[in-house]
Amino acid sequence: xxxxDLSKLRQSDRRWRIEVIAGPNMKHLGRRDRRLFGEIASFExxxxxxxxxxxxxxxxxxxFVSDFEGEILERVHRSAATTDAYVVDPGGLATxxxxxxxxxLETRKPVVEVTFYNPVANGEASVFTKTAxxxxxxxxxxxxxxxxxxxxxxxxxxxxxxxxxxxxxTKRKDGTPYSFRLG
Amino acid sequence: xxxxxxHNPDANWTxxxxxxxxxxxxxxxxxxxDLIDGPNMSNLGLGGRDVRTYGAVTSLAALQDGIVAMGxxxxxxxxxxxxNHEGSIVEHIYxxxxxxxAFLINPAALTRYGMPTRIALADVRRPFIELHxxxxxxxxxxxxxxxxxxxxxxMGFRHYSYMGxxxxxxxxxxxxxxxxxxx
Numbered sequence: 001x002x003x004x005d006l007s008k009l010r011q012s013d014r015r016w017r018i019e020v021i022a023g024p025n026m027k028h029l030g031r032r033d034r035r036l037f038g039e040i041a042s043f044e045x046x047x048x049x050x051x052x053x054x055x056x057x058x059x060x061x062x063x064f065v066s067d068f069e070g071e072i073l074e075r076v077h078r079s080a081a082t083t084d085a086y087v088v089d090p091g092g093l094a095t096x097x098x099x100x101x102x103x104x105l106e107t108r109k110p111v112v113e114v115t116f117y118n119p120v121a122n123g124e125a126s127v128f129t130k131t132a133x134x135x136x137x138x139x140x141x142x143x144x145x146x147x148x149x150x151x152x153x154x155x156x157x158x159x160x161x162x163x164x165x166x167x168x169x170t171k172r173k174d175g176t177p178y179s180f181r182l183g
Numbered sequence: 184x185x186x187x188x189x190h191n192p193d194a195n196w197t198x199x200x201x202x203x204x205x206x207x208x209x210x211x212x213x214x215x216x217d218l219i220d221g222p223n224m225s226n227l228g229l230g231g232r233d234v235r236t237y238g239a240v241t242s243l244a245a246l247q248d249g250i251v252a253m254g255x256x257x258x259x260x261x262x263x264x265x266x267n268h269e270g271s272i273v274e275h276i277y278x279x280x281x282x283x284x285a286f287l288i289n290p291a292a293l294t295r296y297g298m299p300t301r302i303a304l305a306d307v308r309r310p311f312i313e314l315h316x317x318x319x320x321x322x323x324x325x326x327x328x329x330x331x332x333x334x335x336x337x338m339g340f341r342h343y344s345y346m347g348x349x350x351x352x353x354x355x356x357x358x359x360x361x362x363x364x365x366x
Contacts, residue, residue, distance in 0.1 A: 006203035009196070038360050056207060118333060120326040121364050129320040134339020138312070139351040140360040143335070145207070146351025150340040153347075159239055160341060 007058025012156035015060055016084040018148070020050055021072060022065040023091030023100070036117040038140040046141050053145045057152050069093060073103045080107035084163065085155060087112045087147055094119060094126045105131050110161050112136065112151050114143045133161065191241055192249035192342055201256020204350050210357030213260050216349070217283040218250055219272060220265035221291030221300075236317050238341040250287075250345045257353055269293055273303045280307035285334075285356060287348055289314040294327035301329045305366035310334040310356070312348050316341045332364050 022043070025032065030042040040046060047063045054061040064075050076086075086104060088111055093100060104111045110133040118138035119126060129135055133154070136147040154161040205211075220243060226232050228242045240246050247263040254261035262283070264275050272293070276286070286309055293300050294315070304311050313329055318339035320326060330336060335355070337348040355361040 003206045004199050004203045006200070006207075009199050009203055038358075053207060056203075112339075118330070118335060118364065120330045120336070121332065125325045126320075129318070129325075130323075132318060132321070132339065134318050134337070134344065135320065136335070136337045136347065136351065138333065138335030138362075139355045140358075142351045142354040142358070142360065145354065146337060146347040149204075149350055150337065150343040150347030153343040154340050157238075157341075157343075 006056050010058065010152065010156050011158075012162065013058075014084075014156070015058060016152060016155050017060045017062070017082060018054070018085050018087060018151065019075075019079050019083045020061050020063045020087045020144070021075060022063075022089040023072060023093045023097075024067045024069070025092040026089055027065045027067060038116070040141050046144065049141060050144050050148070053148055057148065059148075059152055061148070069097065069100060073099050076100070076103040076107060080109065083107070083109055085110045085112070085151055085161070087114055087144065087151065088128065088132075089114050089116075089144075090126065090128050094128065095124050097127055101128050101131050104128075110151070110155070112147050114147045116140050116143060191245040192346070194248045194252035197249040197253035197346065198256040200346065201253040201349075203256075205256065205258050207350075208257065208354055208357055211258055212357060213258055214284045214353060214356050215260040215262070215282060216254055216352070217279050217286050218247060218261065218263040218345075219275065219286060219288040220247065220263075221272060221289055221293045221297070222267045222269070223292045224265055224289060225267060238316070240342050246342055246345070249342070250349060253346060254349055257349065259349075259353060269297060269299060273299045276300070276303040276307055280309055283309060285309055285352055285361060286311040287314055287345065287352065288312070288329070289316075289345075290327060290329055294319060294329075295324075297328055301332060302366075304329060305332045308363050310352070310361035310363055312337065312352050314338065314344050314348055316344060332366060334361050334364065
């Protein structure tokens with residue numbers, strides 16, 4: 001028996017355009033603390049995993065990594081009009097960035113925060129989480145694929161993150177704040 | 184092909200999703216997963232929990248049936264438990280741990296003050312993943328009481344948090360990357 005086609009099982013046939021952005025230090029995977037980042041050989045290996053999984057889901061991903069916050073801001077600004085959602089690994093800026101979360105908020109697109117390790121266990125308070133839709137942390141490189149799966153299923157759902165769904169669900173200010181809660 | 188909204192989530196649909204995702208796992212071991220839903224989750228459904236946070240999931244039984252079916256599709260051995268009494272959850276964790284490889288727990292109303300639950304999870308030395316429908320960190324606090332000892336956390340994607348977590352945790356275990364954190 002052959003496995004069913006994942007992309008055919010989704011609740012929507014939209015090929016969501018998802019921008020995956022990894023911040024400072026993440027480019028150097030393979031040279032980082034293995035207790036936190038595991039055995040992954042390189043960022044290129046992570047990028048290949050992400051692209052393979054996105055193809056199976058039937059969505060488009062564009063992966064960007066940079067050690068320069070200014071480059072990341074410009075990437076967010078430029079991509080906003082042609083992106084349905086962001087998956088962001090803040091890297092070394094998780095606890096200190098001001099401009100990156102603001103730039104993401106101004107895209108008015110859903111943002112998912114991912115990290116290899118559990119930063120709460122390390123006493124790190126992220127400045128990205130409050131404006132994110134959701135967060136996946138602690139599954140090493142599998143945080144990225146788990147996040148893509150949950151995000152795509154959520155975007156497909158017209159009662160939740162689907163852009164053609166009810167506006168109240170994507171612009172609410174009370175209850176759980178969403179990453180695109182700007183008016 | 185588009186699929187109609189699967190709000191339950193429908194167990195036939197999630198089982199197919201699991202079967203499709205099985206090919207994406209880096210291994211094929213039949214890990215034993217136990218799903219635990221905490222206090223108030225039995226109130227899911229029309230007239231119960233706020234649909235803007237919890238979506239249109241019709242009941243806790245439908246949710247757990249859907250997640251169990253997805254896990255079976257992924258090639259995992261699944262069990263599920265829920266209670267409104269913290270003592271029941273504490274006893275369940277100790278009792279089930281010898282026949283469980285990893286726990287998935289939505290601490291729900293134990294998120295802030297479930298210290299006995301946290302101690303039980305830390306005592307049994309099994310990887311566990313903390314789940315939430317909502318992005319609880321967006322409410323202004325950095326995780327819950329179990330978060331600092333959680334292997335991983337997935338939150339903010341309604342019931343798709345569970346689906347992303349199930350796949351991500353299976354992949355992490357396949358690669359020996361699901362850490363048990365120190366208590």
